[in-house]
Amino acid sequence: MSRVQLALNVSDIDEAVAFYSRLLATEPAKVRPGYANFAVADPPLKLVLIEGEGGGTLNHLGVEVETGDEVIATEARLAGEGMATTGVDDTTCCYAAKTETWVNDPDGAPWEVYVKTGDAEQMATTALPDGGTASCCTPAAIRASVAAGAAPGSASGCC
Numbered sequence: 001m002s003r004v005q006l007a008l009n010v011s012d013i014d015e016a017v018a019f020y021s022r023l024l025a026t027e028p029a030k031v032r033p034g035y036a037n038f039a040v041a042d043p044p045l046k047l048v049l050i051e052g053e054g055g056g057t058l059n060h061l062g063v064e065v066e067t068g069d070e071v072i073a074t075e076a077r078l079a080g081e082g083m084a085t086t087g088v089d090d091t092t093c094c095y096a097a098k099t100e101t102w103v104n105d106p107d108g109a110p111w112e113v114y115v116k117t118g119d120a121e122q123m124a125t126t127a128l129p130d131g132g133t134a135s136c137c138t139p140a141a142i143r144a145s146v147a148a149g150a151a152p153g154s155a156s157g158c159c
Contacts, residue, residue: 002070003044005062005112007094011055020047032095035123048094062112068099074113075101092120 010016017036021027024047029039034051046064065071068088075088078101086102100114 001044002063002065003040003046005046005048005064005114007048007050007059007062009054009057009059010049010051013049013051016049016051020049030095030119032123035095037094050094058109060110060112062114065113065115068115068117071099071101071113071115078103090117092122093124095120095123 008016013031013034013036017028017031020036020038024038024040026038026040028036030037036049038045038047040047046062048059050059063074065074072088075085078085083103086100088099088101090097090099092098096116097118097120098114098116100112102110102112104110
């Protein structure tokens with residue numbers, strides 16, 4: 001089963017979890033500091049909440065698929081149609097190990113196509129050249145990276 005993913009920035013994770021639990025009539029599948037996600041059966045939706053600045057705004061969109069082969073096939077199809085992607089990368093973000101690719105819509109909204117391959121104890125593990133780590137699911141970084149034709153494993157990857 002594939003499902004659409006919607007990742008939202010929220011100003012208070014506890015308030016957002018309480019609201020979306022009532023709205024969706026389901027409890028979150030995962031809750032970590034500053035992060036929660038819901039796996040909604042009907043309609044098929046993965047709702048991701050990321051606490052931080054810009055509450056009430058879109059963080060990113062995505063399509064969760066069942067296999068890494070589906071990620072690879074989607075990336076090949078998008079690249080074959082001339083769309084700039086990040087390539088396929090194995091990464092850790094949003095407390096999950098994933099195989100993913102990213103692309104931006106014409107207005108710059110970041111979309112990921114991914115398969116979750118496992119759970120992780122940290123939000124992100126993407127290392128930056130200066131020795132720090134990148135923020136997970138930072139749309140501006142993803143947009144800039146895709147626009148610049150970033151290679152897989154760059155500081156853009158995440159959720």
